[in-house]
Amino acid sequence: MNLNSKRNHDNEDHWLSVSDLMAGLMMVFLFIAISLMRDAMIERDKIKDVAVAYQENQVSIYESLIEEFQKDLDKWNADIDDETLTFTFKSPDTLFDDGDTEIKNEYKMILNDFFPRYLKIVYNFQNSINEIRIEGHTSSKWNTKTSLDDAYFKNMKLSQGRTRSVLNYIYNLNEVQKNKDWIKNKTAAVGFSSSKLIYKNGKEDTDASKRVSFRVITNSDIQIRKILEM
Numbered sequence: 001m002n003l004n005s006k007r008n009h010d011n012e013d014h015w016l017s018v019s020d021l022m023a024g025l026m027m028v029f030l031f032i033a034i035s036l037m038r039d040a041m042i043e044r045d046k047i048k049d050v051a052v053a054y055q056e057n058q059v060s061i062y063e064s065l066i067e068e069f070q071k072d073l074d075k076w077n078a079d080i081d082d083e084t085l086t087f088t089f090k091s092p093d094t095l096f097d098d099g100d101t102e103i104k105n106e107y108k109m110i111l112n113d114f115f116p117r118y119l120k121i122v123y124n125f126q127n128s129i130n131e132i133r134i135e136g137h138t139s140s141k142w143n144t145k146t147s148l149d150d151a152y153f154k155n156m157k158l159s160q161g162r163t164r165s166v167l168n169y170i171y172n173l174n175e176v177q178k179n180k181d182w183i184k185n186k187t188a189a190v191g192f193s194s195s196k197l198i199y200k201n202g203k204e205d206t207d208a209s210k211r212v213s214f215r216v217i218t219n220s221d222i223q224i225r226k227i228l229e230m
Contacts, residue, residue: 057218058082061125062080062085064121065118066080068118072114077094085218086215087118087214088214090208092211094110095211101161102165111169111173112173115173119176123182129216129217129219131217132215132216133187133190134187134188134214134215135213136160136212137159137192137193137196137210137213138158139197140194140197142154142155151194156193159191160189163189163190163212166189167187167189171187197209
């Protein structure tokens with residue numbers, strides 16, 4: 001074999017070995033990519049399963065509340081939001097006197113009927129519930145001599161006082177005493193002042209803004225973390 005032939009042969013061996021190396025690396029990268037895609041698909045399917053379960057659970061809670069209270073909603077001027085699972089009492093004249101935190105007798109009668117039944121429903125879903133939140137809302141008004149900022153904080157104190165009054169009342173109902181510890185651990189009273197006003201035709205609806213709600217807060221975020229850690 002002459003010198004030129006030997007050099008050509010060595011070059012061919014060199015390029016063959018580089019080609020083999022590149023082919024091997026491509027296979028490695030391909031396996032890595034497939035593995036990563038598989039892991040991503042598994043995580044996606046897990047999240048999808050949680051989302052489906054969460055949606056089904058939301059629907060189940062909502063349907064249970066509707067089935068129980070459908071006939072009472074008009075009578076109480078109340079509604080149930082299917083997305084936030086919020087049960088709202090919308091008659092301010094029935095709930096409290098203006099500027100007062102003491103529950104009116106008419107609202108006490110409603111709570112006597114409403115809360116034991118409500119508690120029975122949400123307790124059936126206790127494993128998926130993080131909190132039952134009693135939410136108090138006011139209009140933005142106070143009086144003509146009060147600035148908007150002062151009115152906001154006065155209404156904050158008012159809304160907080162009202163939700164505490166509601167919580168204190170339902171907590172001491174005879175019908176719920178066996179679930180008193182669960183109520184204590186799961187129920188919060190929150191005042192939002194005028195931060196979540198209701199508008200009609202672009203203007204604040206002062207009467208509609210004055211309301212009290214019972215909202216179910218699910219633990220879907222906790223369930224998502226648990227599944228992703230599996």
